[in-house]
Amino acid sequence: MRSADVIFMEFQQGDRISIEKDGVEYEGMVMPSNTHHIVLKMSNGYNAGISAENAKITVLQKASNVQDAHANDTSQLNKTTKGKLPKVSILSTGGTIASKIDYRTGAVTARFSADDILKAIPELTEIADFSGRAIYNILSENMRAEYWEELARAVAEEIRDGADGIIIAHGTDTMMYTAAALAFMVRTPVPIVFVGSQRSADRPSSDNATNAICAAKVAVSDIAEVCVVMHGSESDDICDIHRATKVRKMHTSRRDAFRSINSEPIGFVDYLTGDIHTHLEYNNRNSQELDLLEGFEPKxxxxxxxxxxxxxxxxxxxxxxxxxxxxxxxxxxxxxxxxxxxxxxxxxxxxxxxxxxxxxxxxxxxxxxxxxxxxxxxxxxxxxxxxxxxxxxxxxxxxxxxxxxxxxxxxxxxxxxxxxxxxxxx
Amino acid sequence: MRSADVIFMEFQQGDRISIEKDGVEYEGMVMPSNTHHIVLKMSNGYNAGISAENAKITVLQKASNVQDAHANDTSQLNKTTKGKLPKVSILSTGGTIASKIDYRTGAVTARFSADDILKAIPELTEIADFSGRAIYNILSENMRAEYWEELARAVAEEIRDGADGIIIAHGTDTMMYTAAALAFMVRTPVPIVFVGSQRSADRPSSDNATNAICAAKVAVSDIAEVCVVMHGSESDDICDIHRATKVRKMHTSRRDAFRSINSEPIGFVDYLTGDIHTHLEYNNRNSQELDLLEGFEPKxxxxxxxxxxxxxxxxxxxxxxxxxxxxxxxxxxxxxxxxxxxxxxxxxxxxxxxxxxxxxxxxxxxxxxxxxxxxxxxxxxxxxxxxxxxxxxxxxxxxxxxxxxxxxxxxxxxxxxxxxxxxxxx
CATH class of the missing domain: 3.40.50.40 (Rossmann fold)
Incomplete structure (x- = not known):
């Protein structure tokens, strides 16, 4: 039996472990490995391959326990005690905020459903009574006009079914295009909030929790517009509320990549207090009837x-x-x-x-x-x-x-x- | 004889006049008019058409005198007393900094030569001993690779002929492309400074004097790189010194439209003191030999x-x-x-x-x-x-x-x- 096999009897993929070897300590999540090395996803976001020989290994947290804990959280979501909160529908389309590491290639792929967001960010359940569904699950660069229409129909359906606000989880790459498409298509009586993540959830610098929580605050607010809610600074202090037709992704990787162009943002969410501060006039909740004007010329x-x-x-x-x-x-x-x-x-x-x-x-x-x-x-x-x-x-x-x-x-x-x-x- | 004809005997196109009529006073430069109205270019940049009837007209400054004064200034440029100053060549390619109102269409066209810049901005003559020539005179949107090469050859020629610095007057629309082209083509022992103007000289908010003076300061400095010198703020206080390959026109009309992207500017010129402050390391004067690597694949x-x-x-x-x-x-x-x-x-x-x-x-x-x-x-x-x-x-x-x-x-x-x-x- 090779040493690596022994190792794999002690811990499994997804476990958080520490490896002490030659006086150096490595800590991270166990990734799949095709070699005799243990591959760790470390807290700096990088992978390290470490031979198990003469290494002291400690399991810090079992993967299965983590998942169970999340499952317990989400099981409470639909309890009747949440009935007094506003109803918010999360529609998932894919993207980093709904992604995880693909163990096959080591790259990040779009896999999670809307439900996974709630599992990962239990704070959301204090803001609203959420329901969620995956409209589709594609990388945002593969977005196209027919998906915009499908999404708009789903949004309209949720609003007709009584949603007080909509959150759309979307890849950041083409979010501005989809958000603009919805702004032209949908006259909305409730907030329609696009949110994404510039850093995937497995990275310590991930922005997905801050963004999702701020998006939820906007979804239950009085701002009945199609908007984009993303980090407004490099810190975790505020998220800007951008108009769907005035926002642009202006950085390949920064968390505050989204900027309003030729306009102020509508306002911002103070992440710590949860308060919304506005710079601009906006369409108030229920100031207009739901209407859907579908159709895009792809050529x-x-x-x-x-x-x-x-x-x-x-x-x-x-x-x-x-x-x-x-x-x-x-x-x-x-x-x-x-x-x-x-x-x-x-x-x-x-x-x-x-x-x-x-x-x-x-x-x-x-x-x-x-x-x-x-x-x-x-x-x-x-x-x-x-x-x-x-x-x-x-x-x-x-x-x-x-x-x-x-x-x-x-x-x-x-x-x-x-x-x-x-x-x-x- | 129509009243307008009488008027035109008293003043001529280009004169600065005031018109007092019905208790309102208008002041501006006389523009050509196809009607009985006098057309004034006012200090706010707009044109006003005013009937001459019952108007009191005062000529404030004759057009011909203004031009003469400029001619006197420039006639001193090549006097030997200027011989101690560094030699700077201004190469004109067209654009707003070298443009004036086209009386035919009322629009701004590229007409002036490099010499006109010196006439208009006599302060330049205190900074360097200037010579200038028009390489070509086109609107910058009509720029193309063969013009880049022609310009680079002219720059190299000026440097070989002893120029201590080069200023290139260029339309702002495609300045970033031409500046980048020169940066790849020319290894330079002296500063090569692109400068332009976002507002034509006939407008009170024109940036051409500030930009040209700051460009001249950089042209005689130690910064032996291809760079773009343009307004760094909405005031007339500083001009930024941008790297040719890191600069982008980021606003259609603002005077501080040019921004360094993915880099700090090399530094800035304090317009009031004339001092240069740098943020980055740069190639020093004479740190490399002149070299020309021509050729662009247009396809x-x-x-x-x-x-x-x-x-x-x-x-x-x-x-x-x-x-x-x-x-x-x-x-x-x-x-x-x-x-x-x-x-x-x-x-x-x-x-x-x-x-x-x-x-x-x-x-x-x-x-x-x-x-x-x-x-x-x-x-x-x-x-x-x-x-x-x-x-x-x-x-x-x-x-x-x-x-x-x-x-x-x-x-x-x-x-x-x-x-x-x-x-x-x-």
Whole structure:
């Protein structure tokens, strides 16, 4: 019998153990191993492979006990004593907040259901009476328009069934797109709160508990809007409440990656006190009736202009039957002069071309410089102060409201879901 | 004789006048008018059309005198008394800092030459002994790789001819791309300073004087790098000195639109004292020999991934003979699973695919999630902490250094011009 086999009789995968060897102590969770080494997931998030020979091993916590404890917590969720609390539905779509380590590859995969969130964060049960269901379980980069619609239908169903608030667990990568899609689709009488996690639950720096608890606070609040609730700083002190159409993931890994652009956040949740402080006016609970305006035109493209880029890309999309184009231009909303005839071609084919800026901050104005004025003459639609990504989602949505160019243009320059702020004097 | 004709005998286009009428006083510069009204460019930047009837008009300053005064200033530029000052070459490429109102359309066009900047900002002549020439005069959205090369050759020529510093007047829209291009092309013993203006000189809020003066300070400094010097705040107090490969225009209109991303600025110029304060280590003057590494592959594309976007776009570029692709993915650098086979196809055709993030801030890491790992297996190159736009310029440049995939990959993940920071522990 190899030493590793002996070891595996003493502890098992998922146990928290310490290994003392050659004067060094390692502590962590036992991961699967294909070698004679014990693989530990350590508290710094890294894995260590340690030979068991001459090592002193202590089991600190059994995996099964941890799971049992969680199961006991959640078993109380549906007890009638919770009936006085507001009803909140957690809809799970996948993502880090609902993910765990895939023992097969060692990478993080989307596996957990909404129920797992409640198991992991028992504090939630003091805020609301939760029910949860997994709508689907995909990595957020695989999100697409039909999933947005499916999610919106599920949200509407939960609201009709009496939910006082909705929490949507979503991967952070494409959360801004899905949140914007819901903002255009759903007129809501209750809060619809997107929440995610930039660090998975197995890491000590995980933001999933803070974010989920703050999201729950917003879900039972008076803010009846589609919003994104995520860490507002590098500490665990506040979570910002972002408007769905004004938020953008602005960092690949930081916990406070989400930022409101061209708008303040609606407000923030003080994690320690649980209080909500607001910066902006918002739609109050029950101030509007539930309404669902489904439908997205999938054949819409977002093109980022770069110097010298060939305008043939517009032709490509037109020839492929695309129905709408958003251009991420430079500065106030420019492309090279060569692109102008292609914008005119699109317009003549009844394909709206909406201009946004790769600056992200600020407003489009194509009336200042010659090129911009030529673009407007060619039919380009100024995307106001919309984020390029939001303009894309909105155009996909607008093209299902009407196929008339003028009607779509009117929708695109009109504020529907807080995506456009009124022009303010400089 | 119409009243307007009488008026035009008393003053002319460009004069600064005041008009008193019905108890209101208007003051501004006379613009061309096609009607009987006098059109004034007022100090708030707006135009007013005022009927001359019953108006009292006073000429405050004649246009011709202003120009003469400037002409006198600049006539001293090349006097031998300036010989003791460092020699700085201003190369003009167009853009707002070198623009004026086009009386034909009322819009701002690129018209002025480098010499006009000196005329307009006589303070510059105290900082250095300037010579200037217009390399070309185009709007920055029409910039392209061959202009980058032409500019680099002109810069090298000026340095060989004894310039102690270079100022490049450039439109702000695509300044970041051109600055990055020069950073990859030119190893410089002297400062190469890009400067522009977010507000044209005819507006009271113009930033062109502050920016140009701060740029001149950097041009005579010890910072022998390609950098961008632009307003660092909404006031006229400081200009930031950004690294060419770490800077991005982050607002469509604000004067402090330029921001360093994934890096501090090198430092800043205190406009009032003229002092330079630095945050970072930098290449000192004369620490390296002049070298020019020209050549950009124009057939490179920057593709921004959005949810549900068809991977056919990669096929389109491959079939059109493109040699390199930069993808602006989500989060840590992801695309949908559907895109992975297309990345593999590109790799098999010897076309490098470099992954960057639409988050802009942070670093690519495709080793955490399944999709990322699949992308790496398909040959995707992690763009580290490079801005997507900088990765594009670098890839265009790298493809002219070698046509071997492995060699290009090596260049792409290696720091060449401060575009990649070392990984730091979280």
């Amino acid at each position: 819409c493209a977002l093109i980022k202009f770069t110097p010298g880029a060939s305008p043939d890309i517009i032709s490509y999309y037109l020839d492929a039957g695309y129905k709408g184009i958003v251009i991420e231009g430079t500065g106030l909303g420019h492309v090279s002069s060569e692109w102008v005839p292609m914008i005119a071609r699109a317009t003549s084919m009844n394909v709206p071309v909406v201009i946004t800026s790769q600056c992200l901050h600020g407003r489009i104005c194509d009336r200042v410089y010659d090129t911009g004025r030529d673009m407007l003459r060619a039919g380009a639609i100024e995307g106001e102060d919309m984020l390029p990504e939001v303009a894309l989602v909105k155009l996909m949505w607008a093209l299902k409201r009407s196929d008339d160019h003028a009607a779509v243009k009117k929708l695109m320059v009109q504020n529907i879901a807080f995506e456009i702020n009124e022009r303010s004097p400089e | 490179c594309a920057l593709i921004k991934f959005t949810p549900g976007a068809s991977p056919d776009i990669i096929s389109y570029y491959l079939d059109a003979g493109y040699k390199g692709i930069v993808i602006e993915g989500t989060g840590l650098g992801h695309v949908s699973s559907e895109w992975v086979p297309m990345i593999a196809r590109a790799t098999s055709m010897n076309v490098p695919v470099v992954i960057t993030s639409q988050c802009l801030h942070g670093r690519i890491c495709d080793r955490v999630y399944d999709t990322g790992r699949d992308m790496l297996r398909a040959g995707a190159i992690e763009g580290e902490d490079m801005l997507p736009e900088v990765a594009l310029v670098k890839l265009m440049w790298a493809l002219k250094r070698s046509d071997d995939h492995a060699a290009v990959k090596k260049l792409m993940v290696q720091n060449i011009a401060f575009e990649i920071n070392e990984r730091s522990p979280e």
